Amino acid sequence: MSSDQDEPVQRSGRLGVAWRYGLAALISLFVWGAPVVGAGERETDPVLMWFLIGDPLLGLVSFGLIRWRHRRPVLVAGLLTAFSFVSAASAGPASWIIGSLAARRRWRLVVVIGLLSVTAGVVLERIGIGDDALPLWVSAAFGALVVGILVATGYAMSSQRQLVDSYRDRAVTAEREQVARVAQARAAERTRIAREMHDVLAHRISLVAMNAGTLSYRTDLSDDERAATARSIEDNAQRALSDLRAVLGVLRDPTQPTDGTPERPQPGIDDIAGLVAEEAAGGMRVRLSHRVEDEVPAATGRTAFRIVQEALTNVRKHATGTAVTVDLAGTPDDGLVIVVRNAAPVGPVVRPSLPASGLGLIGLAERAELAGGRISHGEDGTGGYSVRAWIPWTS
Numbered sequence: 001m002s003s004d005q006d007e008p009v010q011r012s013g014r015l016g017v018a019w020r021y022g023l024a025a026l027i028s029l030f031v032w033g034a035p036v037v038g039a040g041e042r043e044t045d046p047v048l049m050w051f052l053i054g055d056p057l058l059g060l061v062s063f064g065l066i067r068w069r070h071r072r073p074v075l076v077a078g079l080l081t082a083f084s085f086v087s088a089a090s091a092g093p094a095s096w097i098i099g100s101l102a103a104r105r106r107w108r109l110v111v112v113i114g115l116l117s118v119t120a121g122v123v124l125e126r127i128g129i130g131d132d133a134l135p136l137w138v139s140a141a142f143g144a145l146v147v148g149i150l151v152a153t154g155y156a157m158s159s160q161r162q163l164v165d166s167y168r169d170r171a172v173t174a175e176r177e178q179v180a181r182v183a184q185a186r187a188a189e190r191t192r193i194a195r196e197m198h199d200v201l202a203h204r205i206s207l208v209a210m211n212a213g214t215l216s217y218r219t220d221l222s223d224d225e226r227a228a229t230a231r232s233i234e235d236n237a238q239r240a241l242s243d244l245r246a247v248l249g250v251l252r253d254p255t256q257p258t259d260g261t262p263e264r265p266q267p268g269i270d271d272i273a274g275l276v277a278e279e280a281a282g283g284m285r286v287r288l289s290h291r292v293e294d295e296v297p298a299a300t301g302r303t304a305f306r307i308v309q310e311a312l313t314n315v316r317k318h319a320t321g322t323a324v325t326v327d328l329a330g331t332p333d334d335g336l337v338i339v340v341r342n343a344a345p346v347g348p349v350v351r352p353s354l355p356a357s358g359l360g361l362i363g364l365a366e367r368a369e370l371a372g373g374r375i376s377h378g379e380d381g382t383g384g385y386s387v388r389a390w391i392p393w394t395s
Helices: 002-037 046-068 073-083 088-103 107-127 136-217 223-251 269-281 298-318 359-370
Strands: 285-291 323-331 335-342 374-379 385-391
Touching (some): 046 073, 046 088, 073 088, 088 107, 107 136, 136 223, 298 323, 359 385
Parallel strands (some): 285 323
Antiparallel strands (some): 323 335, 335 385
């Protein structure tokens, strides 16, 4: 991309140098040719011979020196100004160097070279081959006017170039920022999708895996118990598919048409009671303490539901058979506090543990942070494990 952007800039730079050389050549040709054309009767005059032979050669040297104006500006300016005292063909490069110095704001050097250039113009006119010399003050005034125009032109072109460069830099910066914003938005969207998929599916799939594990290693189950476990597997698998459709419905582009089926509403704080009841029906010893009387905003309630859901899923994975308490409390002024705690296991865990990804707690921390809250988790003094979260009322 950078090479594609640099190519027009390089082409523009070469074109700028070309037209400057052309303009300098026209100035030199005009200043040198005008008096030469009117001097046809002075064929043996040594001054005329100098203007016909030596002056053009010195002008060619001047055009060669102008290439070094950036690397050796003082030396080049001094030589070109010195040449302009005796060479009309050097007028183009001498004018160019004045504009170049003004473009780079080298004002002290501009003043010195400008005064010398005015003097050079007067001297060149006096020793020239023309017969109609202007009054001294007219020549000096005209030279000062020309130098002033060159300085103003160089300064204006430099200002315009800096303005264009600033616009180009702004455009490049804006493009880079846009690319960064797009990449950041894509990363955030991928993270959001991963978080939603994990929160929804981990809960159901863990139930399916544990019930399937029960059928694989429990040989003392009766036919009714086996049938109930199989029904639980089927029921949770179907619910996982249903929850997956709900998540995909949320992630679907709202501008795209749907099949007309209304999407399920997202779970909120009132659905936590059903979640706890479902876990209790599956064999978990869980108790809910709901001390929130005011109506909780939808976004806050959805965050609370996901936190409780993931915490109960972790208990099922890592602390099977322990007693669990879910405590909800809060007010609009104090915010919403969520505490999910399981007691320390009394004996060895009898069910096989499920694979842990470590993404659940990361997702909870991300949810709490996005809601403007905070979350902490770890073992307590009794050997149990607790997850504690605080979420502002309006998240």
